[in-house]
Amino acid sequence: xxxxxxxxxxxxxxxxxxxxxxxxxxxxxxxxxxxxxxxxxxxxxxxxxxxxxxxxxxxxxxxxxxxxxxxxxxxxxxxxxxxxxxxxxxxxxxxxxxxxxxxxxxxxxxxxxxxxxxxxxxxxxxxxxxxxxxxxxxxxxxxxxxxxxxxxxxxxxxxxxxxxxxxxxxxxxxxxxxxxxxxxxxxxxxxxxxxxxxxxxxxxxxxxxxxxxxxxxxxxxxxxxxxxxxxxxxxxxxxxxxxxxxxxxxxxxxxxxxxxxxxxxxxxxxxxxxxxxxxxxxxxxxxxxxxxxxxxxxxxxxxxxxxxxxxxxxxxxxxxxxxxxxxxxxxxxxxxxxxxxxxxxxxxxxxxxxxxxxxxxxxxxxxxxxxxxxxxxxxxxxxxxxx
Amino acid sequence: xxxxxxxxxxxxxxxxxxxxxxxxxxxxxxxxxxxxxxxxxxxxxxxxxxxxxxxxxxxxxxxxxxxxxxxxxxxxxxxxxxxxxxxxxxxxxxxxxxxxxxxxxxxxxxxxxxxxxxxxxxxxxxxxxxxxxxxxxxxxxxxxxxxxxxxxxxxxxxxxxxxxxxxxxxxxxxxxxxxxxxxxxxxxxxxxxxxxxxxxxxxxxxxxxxxxxxxxxxxxxxxxxxxxxxxxxxxxxxxxxxxxxxxxxxxxxxxxxxxxxxxxxxxxxxxxxxxxxxxxxxxxxxxxxxxxxxxxxxxxxxxxxxxxxxxxxxxxxxxxxxxxxxxxxxxxxxxxxxxxxxxxxxxxxxxxxxxxxxxxxxxxxxxxxxxxxxxxxxxxxxxxxxxxxxxxxxxxxxxxxxxxxxxxxxxxxxxxxxxxxxxxxxxxxxxxx
Numbered sequence: 147x148x149x150x151x152x153x154x155x156x157x158x159x160x161x162x163x164x165x166x167x168x169x170x171x172x173x174x175x176x177x178x179x180x181x182x183x184x185x186x187x188x189x190x191x192x193x194x195x196x197x198x199x200x201x202x203x204x205x206x207x208x209x210x211x212x213x214x215x216x217x218x219x220x221x222x223x224x225x226x227x228x229x230x231x232x233x234x235x236x237x238x239x240x241x242x243x244x245x246x247x248x249x250x251x252x253x254x255x256x257x258x259x260x261x262x263x264x265x266x267x268x269x270x271x272x273x274x275x276x277x278x279x280x281x282x283x284x285x286x287x288x289x290x291x292x293x294x295x296x297x298x299x300x301x302x303x304x305x306x307x308x309x310x311x312x313x314x315x316x317x318x319x320x321x322x323x324x325x326x327x328x329x330x331x332x333x334x335x336x337x338x339x340x341x342x343x344x345x346x347x348x349x350x351x352x353x354x355x356x357x358x359x360x361x362x363x364x365x366x367x368x369x370x371x372x373x374x375x376x377x378x379x380x381x382x383x384x385x386x387x388x389x390x391x392x393x394x395x396x397x398x399x400x401x402x403x404x405x406x407x408x409x410x411x412x413x414x415x416x417x418x419x420x421x422x423x424x425x426x427x428x429x430x431x432x433x434x435x436x437x438x439x440x441x442x443x444x445x446x447x448x449x450x451x452x453x454x455x456x457x458x459x460x461x462x463x464x465x466x467x468x469x470x471x472x473x474x475x476x477x478x479x480x481x482x483x484x485x486x487x488x489x490x491x492x493x494x495x496x497x498x499x500x501x502x503x504x505x506x507x508x509x510x511x512x513x514x515x516x517x518x519x520x521x522x523x524x525x526x527x528x529x530x531x532x533x
Numbered sequence: 534x535x536x537x538x539x540x541x542x543x544x545x546x547x548x549x550x551x552x553x554x555x556x557x558x559x560x561x562x563x564x565x566x567x568x569x570x571x572x573x574x575x576x577x578x579x580x581x582x583x584x585x586x587x588x589x590x591x592x593x594x595x596x597x598x599x600x601x602x603x604x605x606x607x608x609x610x611x612x613x614x615x616x617x618x619x620x621x622x623x624x625x626x627x628x629x630x631x632x633x634x635x636x637x638x639x640x641x642x643x644x645x646x647x648x649x650x651x652x653x654x655x656x657x658x659x660x661x662x663x664x665x666x667x668x669x670x671x672x673x674x675x676x677x678x679x680x681x682x683x684x685x686x687x688x689x690x691x692x693x694x695x696x697x698x699x700x701x702x703x704x705x706x707x708x709x710x711x712x713x714x715x716x717x718x719x720x721x722x723x724x725x726x727x728x729x730x731x732x733x734x735x736x737x738x739x740x741x742x743x744x745x746x747x748x749x750x751x752x753x754x755x756x757x758x759x760x761x762x763x764x765x766x767x768x769x770x771x772x773x774x775x776x777x778x779x780x781x782x783x784x785x786x787x788x789x790x791x792x793x794x795x796x797x798x799x800x801x802x803x804x805x806x807x808x809x810x811x812x813x814x815x816x817x818x819x820x821x822x823x824x825x826x827x828x829x830x831x832x833x834x835x836x837x838x839x840x841x842x843x844x845x846x847x848x849x850x851x852x853x854x855x856x857x858x859x860x861x862x863x864x865x866x867x868x869x870x871x872x873x874x875x876x877x878x879x880x881x882x883x884x885x886x887x888x889x890x891x892x893x894x895x896x897x898x899x900x901x902x903x904x905x906x907x908x909x910x911x912x913x914x915x916x917x918x919x920x921x922x923x924x925x926x927x928x929x930x931x932x933x934x935x936x937x938x939x940x941x942x943x944x945x946x947x948x949x950x951x952x953x954x955x956x957x958x959x960x961x962x963x964x965x966x
Contacts, residue, residue: 185663186669254646261654262654262663265654265658266658266661268655274652275651275742279576280576280651281575285742285750297708302707303946306811306948307814312823313810315808315810316714316808317948320685324704326701327703331721334725334727360684413699520701
């Protein structure tokens with residue numbers, strides 16, 4: 147089995163890129179604030195982090211292409227470009243031709259302006275949709291490139307086109323569990339020598355109106371000024387990683403940032419921690435991680451749960467717990483990988499935010515635990531620890 | 534290396550729902566294309582599609598799962614029905630849990646776009662703008678209220694709950710390549726020992742105003758409405774675009790020895806799978822051929838199959854002006870002088886383009902070929918195109934011994950996927966049993 151290193155990371159959050167995000171996290175600042183969708187006066191004020199400073203000029207030279215990019219695609223292209231840049235794989239690097247890519251995308255944010263305008267012209271006097279009017283002139287009011295904004299696979303397609311990636315691929319949808327499958331598939335593909343390098347990422351426009359409505363119906367949105375958080379503080383986010391075999395890393399002469407030791411999915415059931423313990427023990431054997439980086443807890447703090455689980459798994463050493471959800475928010479399809487990117491940064495620089503009181507980490511467990519999703523557990527080691 | 538076999542199949546398609554009806558449709562070269570009845574399409578540029586004639590009743594077990602939004606999305610019902618058939622086909626009246634623990638059961642399902650209910654939306658249009666407040670007041674807190682936008686993964690999640698599948702549900706949304714990728718990724722997961730049992734395939738329907746209208750905006754659909762059931766014409770000189778279809782194809786994949794131990798019927802062995810990306814254009818096929826050629830070559834290489842061992846190719850064959858000659862050239866480039874001798878057909882000529890379900894249903898058409906000794910036809914091929922000069926099994930199904938087949942899917946957005954499968958192989962001699 148080959149070893150798998152992380153050689154590039156890319157992130158875009160409410161703070162901007164990884165450097166700015168990390169600075170803000172270290173200063174214990176939060177990108178979350180009260181938010182209402184435009185025109186939605188009756189929508190409760192939720193806690194959310196909107197993406198800022200989406201500057202794609204460096205990565206998308208063709209301005210026409212921008213017109214058929216949804217927000218999810220834009221965020222994906224931006225973070226993927228940063229990850230590839232850090233791994234020195236931009237500028238049509240020959241390795242891109244074989245590079246695999248596995249991406250998770252969020253719910254579609256329908257182009258409300260286009261659709262509303264088209265639908266408005268097709269309302270019959272009794273309020274029913276007049277299909278004849280829709281076909282005759284309604285759809286002609288839509289921008290001809292509108293369908294491209296609504297296709298789930300466009301983030302992957304555009305990344306492939308813009309960066310020349312031609313290898314194995316799939317794009318799945320729409321949760322953190324799905325990006326766990328992407329990470330696991332890429333890790334396994336490198337370990338078993340199906341490919342040498344893979345780009346893995348997740349992107350979400352969590353502040354789109356319909357995705358917000360869906361989460362509100364499920365009572366999974368965090369409200370602003372709630373005394374105890376009881377939902378996710380959603381965000382617009384994307385996070386990407388370049389995974390690479392040890393041999394490829396050495397051959398290209400790039401510095402690995404951390405080692406990905408494995409990713410495991412296990413059945414989640416809040417009453418039964420056994421499957422989690424088994425997966426964690428499989429990942430870490432007897433030597434526990436320095437800390438658990440977790441994401442996806444609706445109440446913002448699953449500390450008791452993880453303390454109990456960790457104490458059972460590695461008694462008497464109780465791992466420390468850290469989450470960045472209160473700083474950058476929770477973006478379902480990008481949440482797990484955002485946590486992995488930030489954990490990688492902690493390992494690369496051998497430091498944790500002062501407020502966390504964690505010692506310099508060398509082995510981290512990243513966990514995504516969200517309601518009605520399987521648990522995803524990821525083990526990351528610093529390069530020093532792994533060598 | 535673990536070997537992977539298909540032990541259960543389920544289909545909902547425009548030429549028949551249920552494996553036996555679908556196989557009958559292929560055997561007699563029937564067309565499932567006709568006038569759109571799902572909505573009043575008389576003013577649309579395209580007014581034909583391959584509709585499932587009767588939307589099946591949702592399985593009874595859905596009553597026990599709290600997910601009523603599924604009922605507002607016909608394509609989800611197709612998926613549940615096909616999955617139900619595939620599970621029964623593989624396990625009869627037994628539960629899969631009699632053989633596999635939940636944590637060894639995984640799901641890989643290709644799904645289409647979220648359904649967007651325009652009528653629901655329209656109720657909140659004031660003038661030309663959306664009254665967001667009114668819409669939210671009506672929909673926000675009432676979980677029984679019908680949804681405007683139905684997520685695409687409800688059906689896979691419902692099946693996972695029903696089966697207690699605990700090894701993850703991967704909902705692949707790679708457009709036209711999704712069905713093939715789902716079976717391919719499931720194959721890899723079983724072969725690599727990540728899971729022991731996979732429920733895999735795809736489901737889709739874009740026969741709705743936004744689906745048909747959206748593809749019309751892109752000039753991708755056939756507008757030969759007057760031709761009715763003859764409008765889907767892959768590889769024909771007069772082809773003018775694809776015809777939308779709908780349905781679902783679901784397969785049960787297992788590790789060979791476990792399947793043999795429980796005396797399961799083996800429909801086919803999956804030998805190999807590959808995927809690639811064009812990195813060229815969002816909607817056009819791979820004119821340079823590199824990615825389409827590589828995906829076929831790699832799938833065969835990983836299957837330990839030589840090009841001259843392929844007896845049949847189920848082509849992507851959409852019927853668009855651009856796709857068919859490019860796929861023809863790619864096949865010629867891969868199979869060289871042998872290409873002219875390999876029968877190639879497009880199931881889309883009979884059922885239309887099932888988008889996220891296409892690859893899965895077409896894989897099952899390949900299984901039909903090896904089990905029935907009949908090559909599915911490319912119907913409506915009456916005017917040969919000089920640029921498309923292979924043996925497309927024109928118009929009538931043809932008897933043939935098929936040991937191994939290859940199935941292509943080339944997606945809108947540039948994702949390609951190829952599966953290679955066939956009869957169960959004798960591992961010692963490499964020949965099929």
